[in-house]
Amino acid sequence: MPLPQHDHSEHASPSEPTSALSPATVKSVSHGRVWLEVEGQPPVSALVAVPAPYAPRAGDSVLVAPGHGGERYVVGVLVALREATPPLVLQDGTSAAVTQGPEGEVLSVRDPTGRLVFEHHAAAHRSVVHATGNLELRADEGGILLSARDAVRVHSERELRLESDHAVRLGTTPAGERPASSLAMDARGTRLDTPHLEARADTARAELEEASLTARALSTTCQTARHAVDVLEVKAGRILEHAENVYREVKDLAQTRAGRVRLFAEASFHLFGRRTLFKAKEDLKLKADKIHLA
Numbered sequence: 001m002p003l004p005q006h007d008h009s010e011h012a013s014p015s016e017p018t019s020a021l022s023p024a025t026v027k028s029v030s031h032g033r034v035w036l037e038v039e040g041q042p043p044v045s046a047l048v049a050v051p052a053p054y055a056p057r058a059g060d061s062v063l064v065a066p067g068h069g070g071e072r073y074v075v076g077v078l079v080a081l082r083e084a085t086p087p088l089v090l091q092d093g094t095s096a097a098v099t100q101g102p103e104g105e106v107l108s109v110r111d112p113t114g115r116l117v118f119e120h121h122a123a124a125h126r127s128v129v130h131a132t133g134n135l136e137l138r139a140d141e142g143g144i145l146l147s148a149r150d151a152v153r154v155h156s157e158r159e160l161r162l163e164s165d166h167a168v169r170l171g172t173t174p175a176g177e178r179p180a181s182s183l184a185m186d187a188r189g190t191r192l193d194t195p196h197l198e199a200r201a202d203t204a205r206a207e208l209e210e211a212s213l214t215a216r217a218l219s220t221t222c223q224t225a226r227h228a229v230d231v232l233e234v235k236a237g238r239i240l241e242h243a244e245n246v247y248r249e250v251k252d253l254a255q256t257r258a259g260r261v262r263l264f265a266e267a268s269f270h271l272f273g274r275r276t277l278f279k280a281k282e283d284l285k286l287k288a289d290k291i292h293l294a
Helices: none
Strands: 022-030 033-038 044-048 061-066 072-079 095-101 104-110 116-121 126-129 167-171 182-186 189-193
Touching (some): 033 061, 033 072
Parallel strands (some): 044 072
Antiparallel strands (some): 022 033, 095 104, 104 116, 182 189
16 A cells, blocks of 8 residues: 655755845834745834833834745844834923934923923933023032033133132142142132242232242343332342442432442442542552542
C-alpha cells in the first residue's frame, strides 16, 4: 500500500533571516503591533524594537529588520510624526502648548492675556522665563544658588545693583598654580586681594581723608605732576635727582641742614643777595687763580 504523499511546502522551514534593513511606512497600530507598507510588498506586521519614549503613529517612516521565523522588527525611526497637542488651559486662562519651532519642539506657557511667560526649547536645551513686569526670586528661609557649567551673564539696560545687609564678595576659585582674586565690601570698608592689578582711565579723581601706600618698588611716569600740600615730608636713605633744569622759588626761608654740603658747577657759580654773609667757626678759604674784591 503506497504511503500518502504530503505537501512539504506547507511545513517548509522558514528561510534564515538576512541582515538587510528595509524602509517602511507605518499604516496602523493595533495591539502592540504595527502594520507596515514596504515598497514592492503587501502590508506586513512587525513588532516595535525601538525603546521608549518612541510610540509609533500612522505615517511614521521606520527601518524594518527580518528576524527568525519570518518575524519582522522595527529597529529604527527615520521620521516620527507627532499629532498636534491641544493646549492645556487653566480656569484663569493660563495656557500651555507644544509647538514646532526652528529648533524643534517648544513648550510655551502664556498668561491669560496671551503674553509669553515661559518657553522651553527641547532640542537646544534652553529655557527662558519672560516677565512682563518685575521678576522676584525669594528664599525667606534659605539661600539662592545660581550654578552653571558655562559663563553666567547679567545684563540690564539701566542700573545693575548688588546689595547686601552684611557683605558683598566677588572672587575667583584658585586652581593649581593659579591664585585667587577677591573683592570684599562690608561695613568696615572694601578689600581687594589680587596678584596683579591693572587700571585704565582717561581721568581719575580720588578724595581721601588719609592715605597710606606701601610698596617694595614704585615707578611713576607722567608728563606733568603738580603737588599742592601744606606740609611735605620726605624720609629716605638716599635721594637721587636727575633733571635738565631745576627751578625753586621760596617765599620766606630756604634752609639746608647737613653734615657736609658740596656744590659743584662745571661752568660758573653765581650767588646773589642784598646782604651776603659767610661765617665759619674755624677756617674760611677762598681759592682761585684770581680773586677780585670790589
